[in-house]
Amino acid sequence: MKTIFVPVDFSKYSENALEVAADLAKKHGSRIILAHMLEIANSYLTKDQQQEVFNVMYYIKIADQHFKELRKKEYLKGIEVVEVMKPYRIFSEINTIxxxxxxxxxxxxxxGATGIKEVFIGSxxxxxxxxxxxxxxxIKERSPDFHIDKAVFVTDFDDSNQDTFKKARKFFSYFDVEPKLLYINIPEKFMSTAEIKRNAHNFMSTAGIDPSDFDKHVVFYADYTAERGVFNYCEEAKIDAIAISTHGRKGLGHFFYGSVGEDVANHANVPVITFKI
Incomplete structure (x- = not known):
């Protein structure tokens, strides 16, 4: 993990993320790219050039002052930090940067908010x-000493999740944690124990995991909806982080029975890490 990218709007929420990123950077010798998207209204772009330049310079000055304040944070000492500013609030551009x-x-x-409530307020x-x-x-809450002891990778054992599961295992290996494969058995997609075990065994074999270690690596949980099953299991088992697959620009559709992945990410009360299929 050589480079960690942190988008900031200088709110306490983005600073929570930066503090976690700093903790990871120190542990793995990473540098941090600190990026801010300048909030320049589209109306400014229709004004005369002189006024447009004035507005851009004004916002750059404010952002630069915020960057200087962040630089003083104790948790950033000793870390290489590169600052990036872009003039428009286009979040799809973050991937490019x-x-x-x-x-x-x-x-x-x-x-976020305490408990199982909205994580993504706004989009x-x-x-x-x-x-x-x-x-x-x-990242939802401030975590000065970020750590993960227990994690799950939620899956329906479809082969399309093999690559993302591999990436999830690599990420969690930084914490010396092996994520459990979590399957939620719901009424409209009900499967017998034998069917679940058969699918899990096939998935594990493809992933290079000994199926005889089934109880060590797999857990299935029954509930009325998939998202509630994820929440209830993670709360009962005191899970520290949830890993999910995404389908990029198509949103989180088709992950675990349609749009459930999006619901899990939106409402989880623990850190969520997403991996693009």
């Missing part, structure tokens, strides 16, 4: 998740 800097991971804050974080080609770690 991250690629330009060979970023390995995007860490982004979310406007900014969701837009980044949908357009990012690299993993996106969504």
């Amino acid at each position: 991250a690629a330009e800097h060979d970023s390995d991971l995007i860490v982004m804050g979310s406007h 900014n974080t969701e837009k980044v998740v949908r357009t990012a080609d690299i993993p996106v770690l969504v």
Whole structure:
């Protein structure tokens, strides 16, 4: 993990993400790309050139002052930080900027609330998740000493999740954690225990995991809806992080029975990391 990309709007939420990114950077010798999208209204672009330049310079000055304040944070000491500013608030552009800097991971804050409530208030974080080609770690609360002891990779055991599962295992290996494969058995997609085990065994074999270690690597949980099953299991098992697959610009559709992946990401009360299929 050489480069960590952190989009910031200078809110406490983005600073929560930056603090986590700094913790990861120190542990893995990474640099941080600190990016801010200048909030310039489209109306400014229709004004005369002199006024447009004035407005751009004004916002750049404000952003530069915020960058200076962030630079003073104790948790950033000793870390290489590169500052990037772009003049428009186009969140699909974040993926392009991250690629330009060979970023390995995007860490982004979310406007969350305590408990299983909205994580993505507004659509900014969701837009980044949908357009990012690299993993996106969504941080909700301040975590000065970020760590993961228990994690799950939610799946329906479809082979399209093999590559993302591999990426999830690599990410969690930084914490010496092996994520469990979590399957939620719901009424409209009900499968018998024998069917679940057969699908899980096939998935594990393809992933290079010994199927005889089924109980160590797989857990299935029954509930009325998939998203509630994920939440209830993670709360009961005290899971620290959830990994999910995404389909990029198509949104999180088709992940785990249609749009459930989006619901999980939107309402989870623990960090969520997404991997694009």
